[in-house]
Amino acid sequence: MKKIKTTLVVLGLGLLAVLIFSFSQNFAPQQKNAEREGLVTGVSAWALDFNQVFDSSQNR
Amino acid sequence: MQAANSVSRLTDLLNEFYFNVKVQNLTRATTLYKQLEDSYDEFEANHQLQTQFNVVLFGYALLNVDFEKAQDLLEKIEPVKQLLDDQWCYRFYLFKGLHSIICNSDFNDARTSFEVAEQRLGSIDDEIERAEYDYKMAFMYYHLEDTLHSVQYITKALETFRDKLEYNKKIASCELILGLNSIDMKQYEQAEEQFYRVLDYANQIGDNSLKSNALHNLGLLYASQNKASAAVHWLVKSLSARKEVHYITAYLLSRENYKLGNKEDASEWLQKGIESCNNYGNNEYLVRFKLLEAYYENYGTSNFKTVYEEGIAYFHKEKLWRYVDEYSEQLASYYRQQELYKEAAEYYALASNARNKICQSEGLN
Structure with a gap:
């Protein structure tokens, strides 16, 4: 009986640790990224300058 | 069948x-x-x-x-x-x-x-697709201010593109990222050479978009070294190669003109930048423009404090910690000058907290 109790306590503590870990991950600090001041072509055409997407030769 | x-x-x-x-x-x-x-x-x-x-x-x-x-x-x-x-x-x-x-x-x-x-x-199988992936990674790491990874990926992409004649424009785009990383590493001479190479190539093929980006980055390079006159020179050229005003170029132009004491020009670029932000629906820079104006036009007035407090609250809500850090420090410094130490301490603490958030976020990823 005592062994079962100990096992249950250990399992309970383990479960608690998992819950605390996932909880802390959910509330991990998040940040959006401030736009950098340098201008780049290519991917930035997707992200920043939608006028450029009409240029099919953009990636070459 | x-x-x-x-x-x-x-x-x-x-x-x-x-x-x-x-x-x-x-x-x-x-x-x-x-x-x-x-x-x-x-x-x-x-x-x-x-x-x-x-x-x-x-x-x-x-x-x-x-x-x-x-x-x-x-x-x-x-x-x-x-x-x-x-x-x-x-x-x-x-x-x-x-x-x-x-x-x-x-x-x-x-x-x-x-x-x-x-x-x-x-x-x-396609090595160009792999190189394009490396290019995107380099771009992303530049934005994350992770210079080491950005340079590693862009060097890998360049190795592939350099062997292919038809990818000259892509090589120039890689050079732009390399140049921006050089600015982050304070390798200003190297950055200058890289941007000039892109500019030469853009002029050769008559690509105005690439030319404008290279000119903008040259402006940023001089602004980073506190050479406001040179920065303004290149930034104006950048906009003349572009059909529309880009709000980041306008922001730098306004800021550098303010530094030079050219209030009229600064104000003109500020208005143009705000217009561009409205066209693009960009709130981040809209707030930055308002803060810039408050700093140079209304420093020390109640309007300055209100605009700064509202701006910092906005960036805090948006979790843009880099700006929370930058502007909280400016406001704290103002309060310190006014000998309002309690308020100064509050904003220094906010700046410090923002820097911790950035560090924590970097550590977790």
Whole structure:
């Protein structure tokens, strides 16, 4: 009986640790990224300058 | 036999559709989209093809700036993504990363998606596609201010593009990223050489967009060294090579003119920048413009404090910690000058807290 109790306590503590870990991950600090001041072509055409997407030769 | 032919035809069309979305050829992509839509009944019979179609549609929606549709497609694909083979999985995560950048400016989330894509990169035979992936990673790491990784990826991409004559423009774009990383590393002479090379190439091929970006970055290079006159010179040139005012160029032009004491020019660029922000729907820079104006036009007035407090609250709400740090420090410094030490301590603490958030976020990723 005592062994079962100990096992249950250990399992309970383990479960608690998992819950605390996932909880802390959910509330991990998040940040959006401030736009950098340098201008780049290519991917930035997707992200920043939608006028450029009409240029099919953009990636070459 | 007929069914197999149909699948093969649709697969070819899908691959062509993907390629055109990827290279941002909107006209051809739209034609292919219409052709594929006519075959929608055939897709419905084949879940795998349907999911692949949705992956390209996801990228196409991003290209069309249709974020609502992109979000819908993302939610459709997520539960059935196990139907995608490695190559399609790579494509899905590539678009998912771009989605995070475009819709949420969330480069950390983008990094997670790109890293999943990278695990499938082995299934991509095309070395140009692999190099383009490296280019995107370099771009993302530049935005994350992770110079080391950005330089590693861009060097890898350059090695591939350098062997291919027809990718000269891509080489120039790589040089732009290298130059920006050089600024971050304070290697100003190197950055200058890199931007001049891009400028020469852009002039040679008459590419105004590339030329304008190179000129803008030269302006940024001099602004980073506190050489305001030189910065203004290149930034003005950058805008004259562009059809529209870019709000970041206008922001730098306004700031550097203020530094030089040219209030009239500074104010003019500030108004143009605000107009550009409104056109692009960019709130981040709209707030930055208001703060810039308050700093140089109303320093010490109650309006200055109000604008700064509201601006900092906005950046805090948006979790833009870099700006919370920068502007809280400026406001704290103002309070310290006024001998309002309690308020100064409050804003220094806010700045310090923002720096901790940045460090924590970097550590967790």
